[in-house]
Amino acid sequence: MKIDIIGLLISFSYALDCVESELIHVTTGHAKRVAYMSICIAQEMEISGNAIQDLAACALMHDNALTQYIAEEYHNEPFIASAKQPPRRIGLHCIYGERNMRKYPFHTDMTNVILYHHEKADGTGPFEKKWNEVHLFARIIHMCDVLDGFFQADNYAEHVWENAKDFVKQHENTWFDSECVAALQRVAKEKYVGLLESGEFTNQLWEMLPRQKEEYSFEVLKDLTDIFAGITDYKSHFTSQHSIGVAKSAYRLSLFMGMDMDTAQKMYIAGALHDIGKITIKNDILEKPDKLTEKEYDSMKDHAWYTYKMLHQVAGFEEITRWAALHHERLDGSGYPFGYTAKDLGVQERMMACVDIFQALTEERPYKKGMAKEQAFAIMRDMAAKNWIDGEITEKLIDCYCTTV
Incomplete structure:
Protein backbone atom coordinates (compact mmCIF):
# COMPACT_ATOMS: atom_id res chain seq x y z
CA MET A 1 0.00 0.00 0.00
CA LYS A 2 1.47 3.36 -1.02
CA ILE A 3 0.85 6.11 1.54
CA ASP A 4 2.32 9.22 3.17
CA ILE A 5 3.35 7.64 6.46
CA ILE A 6 4.44 10.93 8.05
CA GLY A 7 0.95 12.29 7.34
CA LEU A 8 -0.44 9.25 9.13
CA LEU A 9 1.78 9.89 12.15
CA ILE A 10 0.65 13.52 12.22
CA SER A 11 -2.97 12.36 12.32
CA PHE A 12 -2.08 10.02 15.15
CA SER A 13 -0.17 12.75 17.00
CA TYR A 14 -3.29 14.92 16.89
CA ALA A 15 -5.22 12.07 18.49
CA LEU A 16 -2.56 11.73 21.18
CA ASP A 17 -2.70 15.47 21.85
CA CYS A 18 -6.45 15.27 22.40
CA VAL A 19 -6.03 12.53 25.01
CA GLU A 20 -3.18 14.37 26.68
CA SER A 21 -5.13 17.63 26.76
CA GLU A 22 -8.18 16.10 28.42
CA LEU A 23 -6.61 13.65 30.82
CA ILE A 24 -3.46 15.39 32.02
CA HIS A 25 -4.37 18.94 31.00
CA VAL A 26 -1.58 19.96 28.66
CA THR A 27 -1.96 22.09 25.57
CA THR A 28 -2.74 20.58 22.20
CA GLY A 29 -0.23 20.54 19.35
CA HIS A 30 2.51 19.31 21.67
CA ALA A 31 3.80 16.52 19.43
CA LYS A 32 4.05 18.70 16.31
CA ARG A 33 5.83 21.45 18.23
CA VAL A 34 8.32 18.99 19.70
CA ALA A 35 8.91 17.62 16.20
CA TYR A 36 9.46 21.10 14.76
CA MET A 37 11.80 22.17 17.56
CA SER A 38 13.72 18.89 17.36
CA ILE A 39 14.33 19.33 13.64
CA CYS A 40 15.54 22.90 14.21
CA ILE A 41 18.09 21.60 16.72
CA ALA A 42 19.12 18.70 14.47
CA GLN A 43 19.69 21.01 11.52
CA GLU A 44 21.99 23.13 13.66
CA MET A 45 23.95 19.91 14.15
CA GLU A 46 24.05 19.45 10.33
CA ILE A 47 21.78 16.39 10.41
CA SER A 48 19.71 15.87 7.26
CA GLY A 49 18.06 13.35 4.93
CA ASN A 50 16.53 10.11 6.20
CA ALA A 51 17.80 10.77 9.71
CA ILE A 52 15.63 13.91 9.90
CA GLN A 53 12.60 11.90 8.75
CA ASP A 54 13.25 9.34 11.48
CA LEU A 55 13.77 12.00 14.14
CA ALA A 56 10.46 13.59 13.17
CA ALA A 57 8.68 10.22 13.42
CA CYS A 58 10.04 9.64 16.93
CA ALA A 59 9.27 13.19 18.02
CA LEU A 60 5.69 12.97 16.75
CA MET A 61 5.24 9.62 18.49
CA HIS A 62 7.32 10.08 21.66
CA ASP A 63 4.17 9.89 23.80
CA ASN A 64 2.46 7.16 21.78
CA ALA A 65 1.96 4.99 24.88
CA LEU A 66 0.08 7.69 26.74
CA THR A 67 -2.92 5.50 27.47
CA GLN A 68 -0.82 2.78 29.07
CA TYR A 69 1.03 5.49 30.98
CA ILE A 70 -2.23 6.91 32.32
CA ALA A 71 -3.45 3.45 33.29
CA GLU A 72 -0.31 2.67 35.26
CA GLU A 73 0.59 6.06 36.68
CA TYR A 74 -2.60 8.11 36.94
CA HIS A 75 -5.14 5.40 37.67
CA ASN A 76 -2.91 3.71 40.26
CA GLU A 77 -3.25 0.27 38.75
CA PRO A 78 -0.80 -2.36 40.00
CA PHE A 79 2.76 -1.86 38.83
CA ILE A 80 4.04 -4.91 36.97
CA ALA A 81 7.44 -5.69 38.41
CA SER A 82 10.18 -6.73 36.04
CA ALA A 83 13.94 -6.75 36.17
CA LYS A 84 13.90 -4.87 32.88
CA GLN A 85 11.64 -2.10 34.16
CA PRO A 86 12.99 0.92 36.05
CA PRO A 87 11.88 1.69 39.60
CA ARG A 88 10.38 5.01 38.58
CA ARG A 89 6.90 4.82 37.09
CA ILE A 90 7.54 7.45 34.43
CA GLY A 91 9.57 4.83 32.61
CA LEU A 92 6.44 2.82 31.85
CA HIS A 93 5.24 4.93 28.96
CA CYS A 94 8.79 4.95 27.57
CA ILE A 95 8.88 1.14 27.67
CA TYR A 96 5.48 0.74 26.05
CA GLY A 97 6.20 3.49 23.52
CA GLU A 98 9.47 1.90 22.43
CA ARG A 99 7.74 -1.45 22.08
CA ASN A 100 4.91 0.05 20.03
CA MET A 101 7.32 1.65 17.55
CA ARG A 102 9.60 -1.36 17.24
CA LYS A 103 8.11 -2.33 13.88
CA TYR A 104 7.96 1.18 12.43
CA PRO A 105 9.88 1.32 9.10
CA PHE A 106 12.72 3.63 10.14
CA HIS A 107 15.45 4.34 7.62
CA THR A 108 18.17 4.48 10.28
CA ASP A 109 18.82 2.81 13.64
CA MET A 110 16.43 4.42 16.13
CA THR A 111 16.79 1.80 18.85
CA ASN A 112 15.89 3.17 22.32
CA VAL A 113 15.20 6.73 21.14
CA ILE A 114 11.68 6.68 22.59
CA LEU A 115 12.75 4.44 25.48
CA TYR A 116 15.30 7.00 26.71
CA HIS A 117 13.58 10.30 25.85
CA HIS A 118 13.20 11.18 29.55
CA GLU A 119 16.82 10.48 30.49
CA LYS A 120 18.86 13.30 32.03
CA ALA A 121 22.47 14.00 31.15
CA ASP A 122 23.73 13.19 34.63
CA GLY A 123 22.05 9.79 34.83
CA THR A 124 19.23 10.76 37.21
CA GLY A 125 16.47 9.89 34.73
CA PRO A 126 14.15 6.88 35.03
CA PHE A 127 16.68 4.43 33.53
CA GLU A 128 19.75 6.10 35.09
CA LYS A 129 21.49 6.41 31.72
CA LYS A 130 24.05 9.19 31.33
CA TRP A 131 24.09 11.31 28.19
CA ASN A 132 26.85 9.32 26.47
CA GLU A 133 24.73 6.16 26.81
CA VAL A 134 21.73 7.73 25.09
CA HIS A 135 21.01 8.20 21.37
CA LEU A 136 21.44 11.82 20.27
CA PHE A 137 17.84 11.97 19.04
CA ALA A 138 16.51 10.91 22.45
CA ARG A 139 18.50 13.76 23.99
CA ILE A 140 17.15 16.26 21.45
CA ILE A 141 13.55 15.15 21.99
CA HIS A 142 14.02 15.31 25.77
CA MET A 143 15.21 18.91 25.62
CA CYS A 144 12.45 19.99 23.23
CA ASP A 145 9.82 18.19 25.29
CA VAL A 146 10.91 20.14 28.37
CA LEU A 147 11.05 23.39 26.41
CA ASP A 148 7.52 23.00 25.11
CA GLY A 149 6.30 22.63 28.67
CA PHE A 150 8.33 25.70 29.60
CA PHE A 151 6.65 27.82 26.93
CA GLN A 152 3.21 26.32 27.69
CA ALA A 153 2.34 26.77 24.00
CA ASP A 154 0.96 30.28 24.33
CA ASN A 155 3.82 32.52 25.35
CA TYR A 156 6.73 32.87 22.97
CA ALA A 157 7.67 36.43 23.88
CA GLU A 158 11.35 37.32 23.64
CA HIS A 159 11.89 37.37 27.39
CA VAL A 160 10.35 33.90 27.68
CA TRP A 161 12.67 32.63 24.94
CA GLU A 162 15.68 34.10 26.73
CA ASN A 163 14.52 32.65 30.05
CA ALA A 164 14.11 29.26 28.39
CA LYS A 165 17.64 29.35 26.99
CA ASP A 166 18.92 30.41 30.41
CA PHE A 167 17.04 27.55 32.02
CA VAL A 168 18.61 25.05 29.62
CA LYS A 169 22.06 26.55 30.14
CA GLN A 170 21.68 26.41 33.92
CA HIS A 171 20.86 22.71 33.64
CA GLU A 172 23.70 21.89 31.28
CA ASN A 173 25.36 18.59 32.23
CA THR A 174 22.57 17.81 34.68
CA TRP A 175 19.33 17.71 32.68
CA PHE A 176 20.77 18.37 29.23
CA ASP A 177 24.08 17.48 27.57
CA SER A 178 26.41 20.21 26.35
CA GLU A 179 26.08 19.18 22.68
CA CYS A 180 22.33 19.82 22.64
CA VAL A 181 22.63 22.95 24.77
CA ALA A 182 25.19 24.45 22.37
CA ALA A 183 22.93 23.71 19.39
CA LEU A 184 19.98 25.42 21.08
CA GLN A 185 22.06 28.53 21.77
CA ARG A 186 22.85 28.77 18.04
CA VAL A 187 19.24 28.63 16.89
CA ALA A 188 17.87 32.03 15.91
CA LYS A 189 14.89 33.24 17.89
CA GLU A 190 12.98 33.96 14.68
CA LYS A 191 13.39 30.36 13.53
CA TYR A 192 12.72 28.62 16.80
CA VAL A 193 10.20 30.90 18.44
CA GLY A 194 8.91 33.33 15.84
CA LEU A 195 7.11 30.70 13.80
CA LEU A 196 5.78 28.98 16.92
CA GLU A 197 4.34 32.27 18.10
CA SER A 198 2.67 32.99 14.75
CA GLY A 199 1.39 29.44 14.34
CA GLU A 200 3.19 29.19 11.00
CA PHE A 201 5.57 26.49 12.16
CA THR A 202 3.45 23.73 10.59
CA ASN A 203 4.07 25.07 7.09
CA GLN A 204 7.76 25.38 7.86
CA LEU A 205 7.76 21.84 9.22
CA TRP A 206 6.54 20.55 5.84
CA GLU A 207 9.32 22.38 4.06
CA MET A 208 11.88 20.91 6.44
CA LEU A 209 10.23 17.49 6.26
CA PRO A 210 9.01 16.72 2.73
CA ARG A 211 6.05 14.34 2.69
CA GLN A 212 5.87 11.70 0.01
CA LYS A 213 4.07 8.44 -0.62
CA GLU A 214 6.05 5.23 -0.22
CA GLU A 215 5.11 1.57 -0.41
CA TYR A 216 4.47 -0.18 2.93
Missing part, protein backbone atom coordinates in the same frame (compact mmCIF):
# COMPACT_ATOMS: atom_id res chain seq x y z
CA SER A 217 3.30 -3.70 3.68
CA PHE A 218 -0.06 -4.38 5.27
CA GLU A 219 1.77 -5.82 8.30
CA VAL A 220 3.56 -2.51 8.95
CA LEU A 221 0.37 -0.45 8.60
CA LYS A 222 -1.62 -2.95 10.67
CA ASP A 223 0.87 -2.64 13.54
CA LEU A 224 0.53 1.15 13.50
CA THR A 225 -3.25 1.23 13.21
CA ASP A 226 -3.67 -1.39 15.94
CA ILE A 227 -1.76 0.87 18.32
CA PHE A 228 -4.15 3.72 17.68
CA ALA A 229 -7.23 1.55 17.71
CA GLY A 230 -6.14 0.62 21.24
CA ILE A 231 -5.71 4.27 22.17
CA THR A 232 -9.18 5.06 20.83
CA ASP A 233 -10.74 2.20 22.75
CA TYR A 234 -8.97 3.13 25.98
CA LYS A 235 -10.42 6.64 25.78
CA SER A 236 -13.62 5.04 27.02
CA HIS A 237 -13.51 1.63 28.67
CA PHE A 238 -17.10 1.18 27.50
CA THR A 239 -15.78 0.63 23.97
CA SER A 240 -12.88 -1.61 24.93
CA GLN A 241 -11.74 -3.66 21.94
CA HIS A 242 -14.53 -2.25 19.75
CA SER A 243 -12.24 -0.85 17.06
CA ILE A 244 -10.21 -4.03 16.66
CA GLY A 245 -13.45 -6.03 16.64
CA VAL A 246 -14.81 -3.89 13.79
CA ALA A 247 -11.50 -4.24 11.93
CA LYS A 248 -11.55 -8.03 12.16
CA SER A 249 -15.22 -8.23 11.18
CA ALA A 250 -14.72 -5.87 8.22
CA TYR A 251 -11.83 -8.00 6.99
CA ARG A 252 -13.80 -11.20 7.45
CA LEU A 253 -16.90 -9.90 5.66
CA SER A 254 -14.82 -8.54 2.77
CA LEU A 255 -13.30 -11.95 2.08
CA PHE A 256 -16.68 -13.66 2.51
CA MET A 257 -18.16 -11.34 -0.13
CA GLY A 258 -15.40 -12.28 -2.56
CA MET A 259 -13.33 -9.10 -2.43
CA ASP A 260 -9.62 -9.21 -3.15
CA MET A 261 -7.02 -9.29 -0.40
CA ASP A 262 -5.94 -5.67 -0.97
CA THR A 263 -9.51 -4.45 -0.37
CA ALA A 264 -9.92 -6.70 2.69
CA GLN A 265 -6.71 -5.32 4.18
CA LYS A 266 -7.82 -1.73 3.58
CA MET A 267 -11.13 -2.56 5.23
CA TYR A 268 -9.25 -3.85 8.25
CA ILE A 269 -7.35 -0.56 8.55
CA ALA A 270 -10.53 1.48 8.03
CA GLY A 271 -12.26 -0.56 10.73
CA ALA A 272 -9.39 -0.13 13.16
CA LEU A 273 -9.50 3.66 12.66
CA HIS A 274 -13.23 4.25 12.18
CA ASP A 275 -13.73 5.65 15.69
CA ILE A 276 -10.44 7.54 16.03
CA GLY A 277 -12.53 10.75 16.10
CA LYS A 278 -13.86 9.71 19.53
CA ILE A 279 -10.50 10.87 20.86
CA THR A 280 -11.93 14.40 20.64
CA ILE A 281 -15.11 13.64 22.62
CA LYS A 282 -15.14 14.27 26.36
CA ASN A 283 -15.16 11.19 28.55
CA ASP A 284 -18.19 12.31 30.54
CA ILE A 285 -20.16 11.91 27.31
CA LEU A 286 -18.44 8.74 26.09
CA GLU A 287 -18.92 7.02 29.44
CA LYS A 288 -22.36 8.30 30.37
CA PRO A 289 -24.43 5.19 31.24
CA ASP A 290 -27.77 7.01 30.77
CA LYS A 291 -29.40 8.34 27.62
CA LEU A 292 -27.56 11.31 26.17
CA THR A 293 -29.24 14.70 26.02
CA GLU A 294 -29.79 16.19 22.57
CA LYS A 295 -26.76 18.43 23.04
CA GLU A 296 -24.60 15.53 24.22
CA TYR A 297 -25.73 13.39 21.30
CA ASP A 298 -24.85 16.17 18.85
CA SER A 299 -21.40 16.30 20.44
CA MET A 300 -21.04 12.52 20.18
CA LYS A 301 -21.93 12.64 16.48
CA ASP A 302 -18.97 14.93 15.88
CA HIS A 303 -16.63 11.94 16.22
CA ALA A 304 -17.32 10.81 12.65
CA TRP A 305 -16.38 14.24 11.31
CA TYR A 306 -13.16 14.20 13.33
CA THR A 307 -12.31 10.75 11.98
CA TYR A 308 -12.63 12.27 8.51
CA LYS A 309 -10.63 15.36 9.48
CA MET A 310 -7.75 13.30 10.89
CA LEU A 311 -7.49 10.80 8.06
CA HIS A 312 -8.24 12.82 4.93
CA GLN A 313 -4.87 14.58 5.04
CA VAL A 314 -3.02 11.27 4.57
CA ALA A 315 -2.08 10.87 0.92
CA GLY A 316 -2.90 7.33 -0.19
CA PHE A 317 -5.69 6.96 2.40
CA GLU A 318 -8.50 8.32 0.24
CA GLU A 319 -10.56 5.10 0.15
CA ILE A 320 -9.77 4.19 3.74
CA THR A 321 -10.87 7.66 4.91
CA ARG A 322 -14.29 7.29 3.29
CA TRP A 323 -14.82 3.76 4.55
CA ALA A 324 -13.82 4.76 8.08
CA ALA A 325 -15.55 8.13 8.40
CA LEU A 326 -18.92 7.32 6.79
CA HIS A 327 -19.92 4.42 9.04
CA HIS A 328 -22.81 6.42 10.56
CA GLU A 329 -24.32 7.56 7.26
CA ARG A 330 -27.75 6.12 6.38
CA LEU A 331 -29.22 5.31 3.00
CA ASP A 332 -32.20 7.64 3.63
CA GLY A 333 -29.93 10.63 4.39
CA SER A 334 -30.64 10.72 8.13
CA GLY A 335 -27.10 9.77 9.15
CA TYR A 336 -24.00 11.82 9.87
CA PRO A 337 -21.55 13.58 9.51
CA PHE A 338 -22.48 14.60 5.93
CA GLY A 339 -26.08 13.44 5.57
CA TYR A 340 -25.23 11.34 2.53
CA THR A 341 -27.89 9.24 0.83
CA ALA A 342 -27.77 5.88 -0.97
CA LYS A 343 -26.41 7.42 -4.17
CA ASP A 344 -23.38 8.75 -2.27
CA LEU A 345 -22.48 5.52 -0.46
CA GLY A 346 -20.48 2.73 -2.05
CA VAL A 347 -20.35 -0.92 -1.10
CA GLN A 348 -17.51 -0.56 1.43
CA GLU A 349 -19.14 2.36 3.24
CA ARG A 350 -22.34 0.34 3.54
CA MET A 351 -20.42 -2.69 4.75
CA MET A 352 -18.65 -0.67 7.44
CA ALA A 353 -21.98 0.67 8.72
CA CYS A 354 -23.35 -2.88 9.04
CA VAL A 355 -20.20 -4.24 10.68
CA ASP A 356 -20.09 -1.37 13.21
CA ILE A 357 -23.71 -1.95 14.22
CA PHE A 358 -23.26 -5.72 14.50
CA GLN A 359 -20.12 -5.32 16.60
CA ALA A 360 -21.75 -2.74 18.91
CA LEU A 361 -24.81 -4.92 19.46
CA THR A 362 -22.98 -8.18 20.14
CA GLU A 363 -19.96 -7.09 22.14
CA GLU A 364 -20.05 -7.03 25.93
CA ARG A 365 -19.51 -3.71 27.65
CA PRO A 366 -19.30 -2.78 31.32
CA TYR A 367 -22.90 -1.54 31.34
CA LYS A 368 -24.50 -4.27 29.19
CA LYS A 369 -24.12 -7.84 28.04
CA GLY A 370 -23.62 -8.53 24.39
CA MET A 371 -26.70 -9.58 22.45
CA ALA A 372 -27.05 -13.00 20.94
CA LYS A 373 -26.32 -12.93 17.22
CA GLU A 374 -29.91 -13.79 16.35
CA GLN A 375 -31.23 -10.78 18.30
CA ALA A 376 -28.70 -8.50 16.61
CA PHE A 377 -29.68 -9.87 13.20
CA ALA A 378 -33.34 -9.06 13.89
CA ILE A 379 -32.51 -5.48 14.84
CA MET A 380 -30.37 -5.05 11.73
CA ARG A 381 -33.10 -6.42 9.46
CA ASP A 382 -35.47 -3.88 10.97
CA MET A 383 -32.94 -1.11 10.27
CA ALA A 384 -32.63 -2.33 6.68
CA ALA A 385 -36.44 -2.26 6.33
CA LYS A 386 -36.35 1.40 7.41
CA ASN A 387 -33.78 2.10 4.65
CA TRP A 388 -31.08 2.99 7.15
CA ILE A 389 -28.62 0.27 6.17
CA ASP A 390 -28.18 -1.93 3.11
CA GLY A 391 -30.46 -4.97 3.19
CA GLU A 392 -28.37 -7.13 0.85
CA ILE A 393 -25.19 -6.51 2.82
CA THR A 394 -27.06 -7.19 6.05
CA GLU A 395 -28.02 -10.60 4.70
CA LYS A 396 -24.45 -11.22 3.56
CA LEU A 397 -23.22 -10.40 7.07
CA ILE A 398 -25.79 -12.77 8.57
CA ASP A 399 -24.70 -15.50 6.19
CA CYS A 400 -21.06 -14.81 7.03
CA TYR A 401 -21.61 -15.24 10.76
CA CYS A 402 -23.93 -18.20 10.37
CA THR A 403 -21.81 -20.22 7.96
CA THR A 404 -18.22 -19.44 9.06
CA VAL A 405 -16.43 -20.09 12.31
